Amino acid sequence: MHMANELLSVPVAVGTLGAAAAGLGFVCHKAKNIITSDKFALMGIMGAFVFAAQMVNFQLPLMPGTSGHMVGAVLLAIILGPYAGAIAISAVVIIQCLIFQDGGLLALGCNIINMALLPSFLGYGVYRVFAGAELFRGQIYTGSIVACLVALVAGAVLVSVESAVSGVLSVPFYTFLFTMVGVHLIIGVIEGVITGAVLLYLRQVRPDIIAAGTANTGRFSKPVAYMTIIAATVVIGAGISHLASSLPDGLEWSYAERPDEPDFESIVSNQSPAVTAVEDFQSRYSVLPDYTIRSGAFGQKATDGAAEAGAGWQSFAAVSGSAATMGLIWLGALALRKRNGVQNAPRAD
Amino acid sequence: MHHAQIDRLSYRASPVHALDARVKLICVLVFSVFVISLPATSVSILACYAIWPFAVLVTANIPIKFVLKHILIVSPFVAVLAVSNLLYDKEVVVAVFGPWRWETTGGLLRCFSICGKFIITMTALVGLAATTRFSDLLAAMAKLGVPHLFVVQLGFLYRYIFMLIDRGYHVLRARAGRKLRRLGFGDEVKTSAAIVGSIFIGSIDLAQRVSMAMQGRGFDGRFHRLGKKRIAGADYLFAAILALYIVGLQFLGRVFY
Structure with a gap:
């Protein structure tokens, strides 16, 4: 579910980065009373545990040759409480981005919200509602399966909404949404089953670990759990309905019309005044477009051959010039390295 | 393992390694913003944007082949979305490149654009990770105002990831040695849950030992660092070159493309 930079527009990326920073700041502030300095190591190692737990794969039924593994966000939230769980998983998402390059730097805000903050609070809240007093195996399984389902599907919905709001999808919104939700429904059930099994094993x-976890939740009571679920439903529902109402007219192809289909219903666009102004500026000052759109149907000759040729040479200049520059940088670095000796020695400090 | 390789690369010495982590982090962020905000139709200008991460990697003496291989590992999700453009955007456009001219679809150009942007921003990010020690990155985050609790959390997490991943490998090898046939789904889940559970218990025990040992040595919840690095002339120069480069490319993009 790691989003890449390319799935977001800059305003959405910056907005979600801000929201994630604010959310994390709030969670850290709340967690100060729960996480004392003697628990720092525990929190960090629990984050590291997620990496190890994700390695443990198991064969999936009905799909020979495929295997699944757990993600761990909901498990940590259930055992450590939502605040500590959210911090541990956020740290995991940041390390995955900075060290393993899983997910883009600009998309970090989205990834923290979709994969850490939302699943931790939502998953924990739903689990507490459905698992009740955790007296029976069935209660634990029901709680963990519903919790994982809701948490993962909510994350998947947010991924779709964020990409659609960014206006980068060429895939129709509902196709993307249904694919994401469908895939995450399956993943959610599997995650829920394995989370329930791990909880039963630990119990x-x-x-003592489970008991300590239940007591360690930072006063996340049942009313708060209900409120979280309601709030999440309202936010996600509102996002989808807003998109649904704005899809037919608000979004259109960002760069072209379809002369061959006058009734063509557009999908992606950005109608903000800033974008219109930039497009206006570009259209006024750009000498030639990067490529020329055919004015006729397929098979006809394009009308403006001279313009095409000019644009072609500019593209050619951009690519070959960049290749030449990179070649020069490469040769320069080689020459410098030869003169200065090898630079691979570890730093002294 | 590739992540250990990145860790090793960050301990090398080069002009890029010597730069302040804050400056590098902000530069990568700003650079990514400009690459992402390029319109989906500008494919050839991406080649110009690729020069910066390439120059950084070459100056830092990071093997390009390693970087590309690393990017390939993390690309499946983006690749699926990029390829889906081919199916949904079949509008016929004429692409011209130098003397060549051919008819193609808008989807192909979008696909190229997404892949190009992905490779460029990821190369910049690998450039950051491979030239900055994680402890420096943490210090940079602390100076940029990230809550103390969270910075300490990241520090501990990074310290123990590799240890627990190794433990994971050991346990999985033990399972492979004992599991001689395919089990049913119930047994698969039960076994995996027991493995995850035992890793969990092991992790908690490890955390308790580490915590006691650290408190025995006077750990009060803070990481103390030797020397306080300041942003120097080279850092300003790096940021200024990037700024000039981006302004130049924006001008080029606005006027010619």
């Missing part, structure tokens, strides 16, 4: 082997 059997080390019941």
Whole structure:
């Protein structure tokens, strides 16, 4: 579910980065009372545990040759409480971005919201509502499956909404949404089953951990759990309905019309005044477009051959010039390295 | 393992390695913003934007092949979305490149644009990770105002990831040695849950030992660092070159493309 930079527009990326920073700041502020300095190591190692847990794969039924693994966000939220869980998983998402390059730097805000903050709080809230007093195996399984389902599907919905609001989707919004939700429904059930199994194992082997986890939640009571679920439903529902109402007219192809289809219903566009102004500026001052759109149907000759040729040479100049520059940088670095000796020695400090 | 390789690369010495982590982090962020805001139709200008991360990697002496291989590993999700453009955008356009001219679809250009932007921004990010030690990155985050609790959390997490990943490998090898046939789904889940559970318990025990040892040595919840690095002339120069480069490319993009 890691989003890449390319799935977002800059305003959405900056907005979600701000929202994630504010959310994390709030969570850290709230967690100050729960996480004392003697628990720092525990929190960090729990984050690292997620990496190890994700390695444990298992064969999936009905799909020979495929295997699944758990993600761990909901498990940590259930055991450590939503605040500590959210911090641990946010740290995991940041490390995945900075060290493993899984997810873009600009998309970090979205990824923290979709994969850490939302699943932790939503997953925890739903689990507490459905698992009740955790007296029976069935309660634990029901709680964890519903919690994982809701948490993962909510994250998947947010991914679709964020990409659609960014206006980068050429895939119709509902196709993308249904694909994401469909895939995450399956993943959610599997995640829920394995989370429930791990919780049962822990209850059997080390019941003190589960008991400590239940007490360690930072006063996240049942009313708060209900409120979280309602708020999340309203926000996600409102996002989808807003998109649904704005899809037919608000979004259109960002760069072209379809002369061959006058009734063509557009999908992606950005109608903000800033974008219109920039497009206006570009159209006034740009000498030639990067490529020329055919004015006729397929098979006809394009009308403006001279313009095309000019644009072609500019593209050619851009690519070949860049290649030449890179070649020069490469040769320069080689020459410098030869003169200065090898630079691979570790730093002294 | 590739992540260990990135870790090793960050301990090398080069002019890029010596730069302040804050400056590098902000520069990568700003550079990504400009690459992402390019219109989906501007494909050839992407080649010009690729020069910057390339120059950084070459100056830092990071093997390009390693970087590309690393990017390939993290690309599946983006690749699926890029390829889906081919199916949904079949509008016929004429692409011209130098003396060549051919008819293609808007989807192909969008696909190229998404892949190009992905490779460029990811190369910039790998450039940051491979030239900056994680402890420096943490210090940069702390100076940029990230809550102390969270910076300490990231520090501990990074310290123990590789240890627990190794533990994961050991446990999985043990399972592979004992599991001689395909099990049913129930047994698969039960076994995996027991493995995850035992790793969890092991992690908690490890955390308790580490915590006691650290408190025994006087850990009060803060990481203390030797020397306070200041932003120097080279850092300003790096940022200024990037600014000039971006302004130049924006001008080029606005006027010629």
